[in-house]
Amino acid sequence: MTSPQGPTITLKVEGMTCGHCVKAVTAAIQAKDPEAKVLVDLADGTVKTETVLPRHVVSMAVEEEGYAVKA
Numbered sequence: 001m002t003s004p005q006g007p008t009i010t011l012k013v014e015g016m017t018c019g020h021c022v023k024a025v026t027a028a029i030q031a032k033d034p035e036a037k038v039l040v041d042l043a044d045g046t047v048k049t050e051t052v053l054p055r056h057v058v059s060m061a062v063e064e065e066g067y068a069v070k071a
């Protein structure tokens with residue numbers, strides 16, 4: 001089954017530590033794609049996004065919040 005949303009993008013992100021970070025990252029991505037599903041794993045330092053946005057746009061949104069995208 002294919003997703004109507006688009007592919008899942010996984011980013012390795014440094015500097016996320018708490019619920020505020022989760023909200024900030026989620027809001028930043030959803031500002032660009034309101035339909036995006038965002039799953040932040042603080043322990044792993046990963047952000048998984050189901051979105052129609054290209055990877056570099058998701059990456060840019062996260063970095064604009066002040067977090068470093070490592071991969």
Ligand SMILES: [Cu+2]
Pocket residue numbers: 016017018019020021022
């Ligand atoms: Cu935080």
